[in-house]
Each structure stands twice: as C-alpha cells, then as structure tokens.
Amino acid sequence: VRTTPRQKLLMIGFPDGLPAKVEAGGKVTDIGADTGFESFLASTDAFGGNSGSGVFDEDGTMIGVLVRGATDYVQSGGCTVVNELPNSDGGEGIIYVDRVVSLTNPVPPPSSSPGRSCEAALSIDASSAFSVDIADTSLGVGPSSYDASLCLDTAFGGAGPVFWIKLDGVRPGNELDLTTCGFDTDLSVFEGSCSSLSMAACDGDSGSCSVDYGSSIDDFVPKADTQYYIVVGGYGGESGAATLTGTYSSTDPEPPNPTSKRYVECGRRNRCSEEPKWADVDEKHEVRCCADERISNSWKKTDGCSVWGESNGGFACANRKTFVEASSICELAGARLCSAAELAAGCAAGTGCGHDSDLVWSSDEEPSSAPPSTSTSPPPPPSPKPSPPPPPSASSSPPPSSSPPPPPSPSPPPSPPPPPSPLLSPPGVCVDDPNCPHLNDGDCDDGGPGSDYSICGLGGDCSDCGPRPPSASTSPPPPPSPKPSP
Secondary structure (H helix, E strand, C coil), rough: CCCCCCCCCCEEHHHHHCCCCECCEEEEEECCCCHHHCEECCCCCCCCCCCCCCCCCCCCEEEEEEECCCCCEEEEEEEEEEEEEEHHHHHEEEEEEEHHHHHHHHCCCCCCCCCCCCCCCCCEEECCCEEEEEEECCCCCCCCCCHHHHHHCCCCCCCEEEEEEEECCCCCCCEEEEEEECCCEEEEEEEECEEEEEHHHHHHHCCCCCCCCCEEEEEEECCCCCCEEEECCCCCCCCCCCEEEECCCCCCCCCCCCCCCEEECCCCCCCCCCCCCCEEECCEECCEEEECCCCCCECCCCCCCCCCCCCCCCCCCCEEEEHHHHHHHHHHHCCCCCHHHHHHHHCCCCCCCHHHHCEEEEEEEEECCCCCCCCCCCCCCCCCCCCCCCCCCCHCCCCCCCCCCCCCCCCCCCCCCCCCCCCCCCCCCCCCCCCCCCCCCCCCCCCCCCCEEEECCCCCCCHHHCCCCCCCCCCCHHHHHCCCCC
C-alpha cells in the first residue's frame, strides 16, 4: 500500500529502554518515488531501539517497518536535549511492508527445476538397475522431519538442502541396494504421498565409494502399492554433486517368463460370468492368498481344505493386479497364491473384497507343449469282444418235474404306517459369538447343517446361519411292532 504526502501515521515500539511508546503524531514527508517505492520518509518521533517497530495508517493497517532515523539528541546550553524536527523535515526511514514480506518469503525456484521438492521430484524408472547424476544437491528443501533412529551409528545428519527423486515401477518384495557417492552425503528413503510422508530407511557414512563418507542402504525391500521418494543431502548441510545408483540384489527371484501363462479361477464356484482360463501374466485380475499355516484370526479354513484363505488379511483388497503384483502381495503377507485346485475347492471363497464373482490369480503355470514325436507307433488293435457264455449242458440240466407247482404263498399282512416325525424343538436363541472373525459376511461359518465353513461354534454365527434348534433331550418313541402273522 503506497503512502500519500502528509498521511498520518502511528508507530508502536520500545525505544531507549521504555516499556512502550506509542507515537501518533508523525506524517509522511516523502512517499519514496526516488527509491522505486521501496521505502518512504516520515516525521515519526523515533529513538534508538525503535528499529523494527511497526508503522500503521489511520485504519490500523500495517504499511511499513522503521529501519533508520535522524539524530535522537543534541547539545543545547550545556544540556542534552531531544532533537526536534518540523514535520516538513522528517527523516525517519520506513521500508514498505510488501518489501519485508518478499524478503521473508523468497520466490521459490521455477517449477522447471526437478528435484527441488517432493511435488517436483525427479521421476526415474526403478523397475531395473538405475544411476542418476545430481549436479547440485542444494536445489530443494528437505522433509519436515527425519527419523535418524532408523540408521543409528552411521553419522546421518538430516539437515540442510536436498535433492528429491521419485521412484516409479519398483519391484515389490525384491531387495534394492542404494548408494550415493560424491561427497559426505546423507541418503534417506520416504514412503507415502507428499502430504503424508514417513521415513523408511536412511544412512550416513556406510558407503564404499572412492571418496570418503558415501552413503549406502542395502536392506531396503519395497512394498506393493506404495510410492517411494529418495532424498539426497549432505552431512551438516553440505551440498555438492553426487551420483545415486540403485541395483536389485542378485539373489532376488527372477521375474516370471512373460510368455508363461497362469491360470485364473473363479473366486467361488459357479459365481463368475467368465470362464476360468489361462491368462497372460500382464493381464489384470483379482488377488486372493492361501497360507499353509494360520497367519491371524481373520484367515479362514474351509471344510475339506488343508490351507487358510484370505482376501485382505494383513493387506488391502487387491483389484486388477498383474501376476507379478499378485504374487508379491501374497508373499509380503507371509502367504502365497492359491493353486487352481484350492480355488476351485473354495478354500478362499467367501473371504471378502467381493471377489467371489471375479477371476482370481492362481499359482498354476501353463504346461509347455511337448514336441511331436518323430516315430509314432500304430495304435494297438482293439481288444476282441468277450466270448458269449457257453449254453448250458444238457447233462447238467435237471429233468423236468412232473409234479404240479406248489400253491402260491399267502401275501404277508401290510406293514403299519411309519410313526410321525417328532416335532422339532423350538428355535434356539440367536447370539453371535464375538470371537467369530467372520460375522455377517454372507457365509454360514458355524459348522452346522448347511454351513459353508466350520470356524465358529455351533450357533455362533446366527447372523448368517440363523438360529440353531437346541439338541433334543429325549429320543422319539420306537414305532409299534407289527402284529404277528396268523
């Protein structure tokens, strides 16, 4: 806000050791056109110690900050007196407040400079080994906080300017080794979104570069469905040129053969609109996992199955994933992909995420077709038809009897009707078992008649099974014995 000549001003400060001084008689004497409106002059009554005091207009809006002034005291008649100046000669220098704001909030580097922040991080393809040359690590501002407890005894500083790198296409579940060389670097890895980052790994001086104090992280294993950022800085705020390299451990499993298809099976028998099939590993399908041991209470074991199944046990519902992504999700959960036979048997059915009607990845690999044989044997001749049984021998047949046939036996008396079925006991009380991990999921889990699974106690999943009748205390009477034949 530009001032006007003779505009009234108000200033508040604490000069010369005074507890407070409010000066309301000053006026603008020079609006500062000669300085490009960087500062202006006024006749405010200021003293030593007023520097930095706020200067306000009549409406109470702060328009400047006092930065310099005229001589405070002069000698007169052997005494030291206040140096009084007429309003027209005021020489107190006041800088415009907008200039102060620009100094305390510098303009950030242009957005064309990658690496200056999380949002403007340099993106690199991390699906295989990579190397990045950083000309200057002082380009950006570091994260709001570091967790140096993740890399104790490595001389990690966690302060000063940094360079940001965004990792795209990491290989989940595979150990990634990271190294920075060039000067005394700090290396850290963050995960999450730019608005909510958490530190995943760090190092100060564990590198083995030709220069001292390089950084190295050799035990970092990326997770699926997680965004990662690398922050490269220097110990004690030092900066310079550095090279970041990333390699996956040689012991990592090889990625599956992209020409080898895997079987996708319906999440629950007869629930899918598509037929199970052999699918390319790059296709997108849903994920369910199987475990040979129970991982947590949420994992289900179906009657007739030797494994436990789950769709979100220690991992989020996974939709539209490639085979590699699906395998990694299950491995990170301490499980594996179910076999096609396990899925067809319903070992993971009813475990949630709506996958009962979806095609789900299995671990079954399409068998390679055998090469045709160069010499083929003719098919074996058909087996001869069995000979008919020989006709009965005349000598073995009994001679025909000349006696008349015996009279027919009288028909036995009709059996009495079956006794009426005993009446069912009155319905039992419907009480869900709070320890049952799968209440109200659409599947009956109490192991009773018609149940899908045997996980809860009988009657403990009444929200899905309905009330179970109590056991009958007495057996029904036996049916009456038939009357003896006359």
